[in-house]
Amino acid sequence: MGKLSVRYLGLELKSPLIVSSSRLTSTLGYIKESEDSGAGAVVLKSLFEEQINQYVNNIQPVTSYPEADDYTAYYIKSHSVDEYLNLIRKAKELVNIPVIPSINCYTAEGWTGFARNIQDAGADALEINVFLLPTDRKQTAADSEKIYFELIEKLKKILTIPISIKIGFRFSNILHIIDQFYMRKVEGVVMFNRFYEPDIDINTLEVVPASIFSNENERRMVLRWIGMVSAQDLKIDVSASTGVHSGADAIRYLLAGANSVQVCSALYEKGIPFLKKMNSQIETWMDQKGYSSINDFRGKLNYRNYKKPLAFERTQFMKYFSSED
Numbered sequence: 616m617g618k619l620s621v622r623y624l625g626l627e628l629k630s631p632l633i634v635s636s637s638r639l640t641s642t643l644g645y646i647k648e649s650e651d652s653g654a655g656a657v658v659l660k661s662l663f664e665e666q667i668n669q670y671v672n673n674i675q676p677v678t679s680y681p682e683a684d685d686y687t688a689y690y691i692k693s694h695s696v697d698e699y700l701n702l703i704r705k706a707k708e709l710v711n712i713p714v715i716p717s718i719n720c721y722t723a724e725g726w727t728g729f730a731r732n733i734q735d736a737g738a739d740a741l742e743i744n745v746f747l748l749p750t751d752r753k754q755t756a757a758d759s760e761k762i763y764f765e766l767i768e769k770l771k772k773i774l775t776i777p778i779s780i781k782i783g784f785r786f787s788n789i790l791h792i793i794d795q796f797y798m799r800k801v802e803g804v805v806m807f808n809r810f811y812e813p814d815i816d817i818n819t820l821e822v823v824p825a826s827i828f829s830n831e832n833e834r835r836m837v838l839r840w841i842g843m844v845s846a847q848d849l850k851i852d853v854s855a856s857t858g859v860h861s862g863a864d865a866i867r868y869l870l871a872g873a874n875s876v877q878v879c880s881a882l883y884e885k886g887i888p889f890l891k892k893m894n895s896q897i898e899t900w901m902d903q904k905g906y907s908s909i910n911d912f913r914g915k916l917n918y919r920n921y922k923k924p925l926a927f928e929r930t931q932f933m934k935y936f937s938s939e940d
């Protein structure tokens with residue numbers, strides 16, 4: 616075990632830094648570059664249910680026979696799927712770090728069968744990126760959460776590889792939902808996804824994409840929950856995602872209790888080899904503090920271990936603006 620090694624989803628990673636699901640993990644070239652730059656693992660670009668369906672729906676009927684149209688749709692679906700499975704197989708031949716494919720899904724109905732093909736292709740684990748945008752005002756939080764649970768239960772019946780669920784942070788009670796994942800024997804949770812969001816351009820009066828890349832201030836939405844979740848008696852690994860732009864950011868998440876740390880925006884901006892610098896920043900800090908392994912300090916500042924746990928609970932600013940502060 617090297618100085619930076621960690622265990623995540625039962626896998627040994629030589630560094631806590633994982634290249635998170637994005638275009639940066641969509642080709643063999645990027646995957647190899649990630650390994651060469653010191654990544655502990657890669658999460659492949661998600662196979663998007665929405666993306667494939669849209670593609671399928673754009674195809675004009677080639678015959679007047681519905682059966683033939685279904686066949687065309689099936690062919691296109693399985694073709695994208697085959698490309699994805701090939702990427703997994705070839706990545707497994709090419710690199711020694713764990714390869715974690717990702718599926719983006721919206722329902723408990725889709726993709727469960729396909730997950731088995733991913734496992735058979737040699738995946739080390741599977742990350743599930745469930746994105747449910749509640750647009751129906753009659754749908755309750757419990758209705759949405761049920762979709763996660765049904766999906767997990769289905770996947771758990773057919774997969775033997777570990778599963779991690781990548782979630783957004785908009786739940787009524789994050790601790791409860793992660794507890795429910797744990798009860799269903801999910802091995803890991805990725806906290807958090809950072810979704811594509813709309814913004815408004817007041818000059819053109821158009822709805823435009825908000826910045827797709829994070830900045831390190833976004834850590835503020837993540838740190839509390841990693842510190843709280845890692846302090847629970849849950850045998851579920853936490854992978855931090857959002858706002859990691861330096862080795863120092865990764866250290867913060869590890870101190871809060873993350874088992875691994877995913878990086879995306881920083882690598883888009885600085886290139887995949889920036890991982891080398893991040894690893895060396897972590898090592899230098901560990902040397903300064905006298906830590907010889909990540910386990911020496913992981914979780915040291917979580918909700919349970921930090922001397923002032925109320926720091927994680929505090930949500931209001933009253934004291935901040937009073938004369939006491």
Ligand SMILES: Cc1cc2nc3c(=O)[nH]c(=O)nc-3n(C[C@H](O)[C@H](O)[C@H](O)COP(=O)(O)O)c2cc1C
Binds near residue numbers: 827
């Ligand atoms: C261009 C781009 C593409 C992404 N594609 C995916 C994806 O396919 N699946 C996924 O789960 N997350 C995807 N993400 C989200 C990232 O994996 C990551 O969770 C998010 O960007 C937050 O991490 P960061 O602050 O390091 O960027 C994408 C992010 C970006 C910027």
